[in-house]
Amino acid sequence: MGMAADFDVVVVGAGPAGSTAAIRLSELGYKVLVVDRTSFPRVKPCGGGLTIKALQWLPHSVAPVIEAATKKLVMGVKTPFDEKTELFQSDDYICTFVVREQFDKFNFERMIDAFVDFEENSGLRNISERSDSVELDFGSKRITAKYLIGADGANSVVRKILGVVKNFSRGFAIEGLVPYAKLDRIPDAEFFFGYVPNGYGWIFPKGDHLNVGIYTWDDGVSLSKDLLRTYCRSRLGIDELDHIVGFPLGFGGRRFVPTSNRVLMVGDAAGFAEPLLGEGLHNAIKSGRLAADAIHSAQTNVGLSGRAAYRKAIDPIVADLVRCDDMKKFYYNNMDGIGYGALKFPLSRHALMKGFAAGKTMLEITNQFMLSPFFSPAKPKSLQEYLSLHQHPGAAA
Numbered sequence: 001m002g003m004a005a006d007f008d009v010v011v012v013g014a015g016p017a018g019s020t021a022a023i024r025l026s027e028l029g030y031k032v033l034v035v036d037r038t039s040f041p042r043v044k045p046c047g048g049g050l051t052i053k054a055l056q057w058l059p060h061s062v063a064p065v066i067e068a069a070t071k072k073l074v075m076g077v078k079t080p081f082d083e084k085t086e087l088f089q090s091d092d093y094i095c096t097f098v099v100r101e102q103f104d105k106f107n108f109e110r111m112i113d114a115f116v117d118f119e120e121n122s123g124l125r126n127i128s129e130r131s132d133s134v135e136l137d138f139g140s141k142r143i144t145a146k147y148l149i150g151a152d153g154a155n156s157v158v159r160k161i162l163g164v165v166k167n168f169s170r171g172f173a174i175e176g177l178v179p180y181a182k183l184d185r186i187p188d189a190e191f192f193f194g195y196v197p198n199g200y201g202w203i204f205p206k207g208d209h210l211n212v213g214i215y216t217w218d219d220g221v222s223l224s225k226d227l228l229r230t231y232c233r234s235r236l237g238i239d240e241l242d243h244i245v246g247f248p249l250g251f252g253g254r255r256f257v258p259t260s261n262r263v264l265m266v267g268d269a270a271g272f273a274e275p276l277l278g279e280g281l282h283n284a285i286k287s288g289r290l291a292a293d294a295i296h297s298a299q300t301n302v303g304l305s306g307r308a309a310y311r312k313a314i315d316p317i318v319a320d321l322v323r324c325d326d327m328k329k330f331y332y333n334n335m336d337g338i339g340y341g342a343l344k345f346p347l348s349r350h351a352l353m354k355g356f357a358a359g360k361t362m363l364e365i366t367n368q369f370m371l372s373p374f375f376s377p378a379k380p381k382s383l384q385e386y387l388s389l390h391q392h393p394g395a396a397a
């Protein structure tokens with residue numbers, strides 16, 4: 001690459017999107033600096049539901065930090081008249097669970113192992129784009145790079161400074177922890193609709209506690225700790241939750257169009273969380289990987305711009321977000337009738353579970369609905385290694 005820039009690529013944000021991009025670029029031989037406003041480990045509010053499709057895009061096995069895996073999912077709905085639940089079961093694993101503090105620290109360490117430079121700096125105040133480079137102004141210092149990857153999450157400063165994600169919108173989620181010691185039995189993972197307008201409540205199992213949370217994709221709905229406690233009490237008979245925290249999710253990626261040759265936005269900063277279930281880790285990891293590959297393509301193909309390479313690369317993400325957004329409108333508008341009915345219909349239930357185990361996106365599951373009986377379970381290395389580490393009964397239900 002050129003002579004003048006300090007780095008080939010600067011990545012702002014060392015979450016799943018940023019660390020994945022940085023590791024990939026470093027492995028491809030680029031000189032990479034990652035800047036995060038905080039050191040690791042750090043708290044990131046998140047249910048830590050890491051799907052099979054997300055595992056497939058990670059640059060390394062994360063088996064040591066997977067705390068649980070499941071083949072079962074309770075789907076519930078509360079209407080003004082009653083509460084209904086259905087147990088969705090699969091022959092194969094459909095989701096794993098991590099604690100974000102540990103997961104992000106583990107990825108951070110792999111990033112340092114991959115010879116990525118890291119700087120803790122919360123002072124990013126301006127960005128200047130030139131035709132062949134980008135300059136980042138941190139007040140006390142300036143750093144130049146050939147490319148910038150904006151991976152700084154739902155409240156992205158890169159996005160705010162450059163105004164590069166036109167249709168960005170926010171969802172919100174709040175979560176807390178319930179230690180197993182306070183419970184008589186460990187429940188299955190669940191999604192429960194109807195407690196939260198345009199959203200749901202969830203229960204995810206971890207090593208020694210449950211992660212319990214409430215989510216909405218609707219920025220007109222305000223979530224409260226009291227609503228979280230109400231959901232927790234009605235499902236678990238207990239309303240004491242530790243470490244209650246909330247954070248926005250980044251949406252709007254269905255209309256995201258890269259406009260810069262030098263700045264690539266990834267993960268929640270680009271609005272790539274999907275609004276139907278609020279899954280953000282998959283697209284964060286995937287877009288990090290695709291942004292790194294797009295930079296490499298632009299560098300190695302004369303006449304191919306970073307913008308064109310990245311625009312083409314994220315086509316599958318955008319198409320999946322369109323499908324999830326359209327399903328969201330149908331599903332949440334018809335929650336206590338045809339929406340829940342369609343979800344628990346045996347064929348859709350079966351297709352969903354087969355699709356989740358096969359690591360398929362919602363677009364792939366719905367497009368290939370009739371082929372779903374033939375989907376084979378994916379076997380990402382992280383899951384294989386996790387299962388071989390936890391062969392005793394009860395480790396993974």
Ligand SMILES: Cc1cc2nc3c(=O)[nH]c(=O)nc-3n(C[C@H](O)[C@H](O)[C@H](O)COP(=O)(O)OP(=O)(O)OC[C@H]3O[C@@H](n4cnc5c(N)ncnc54)[C@H](O)[C@@H]3O)c2cc1C
Pocket residue numbers: 012013014015016017018035036037038044045046047048049050051121122123124151152153154155156157158172173174175213245246247248249250266267268269273278279280281282284
């Ligand atoms: C309560 C909650 C529960 C969720 N549960 C799930 C779930 O179970 N499964 C799932 O798939 N998704 C879930 N999500 C969504 C998921 O957490 C996000 O989609 C995911 O973290 C996005 O990854 P990212 O790398 O884009 O951003 P982040 O993980 O947010 O990482 C961004 C990084 O940028 C850094 N940063 C921010 N600003 C600056 C700055 N100015 N300068 C330098 N660095 C900066 C931050 O410190 C952070 O390290 C949940 C979200 C919430 C809020």
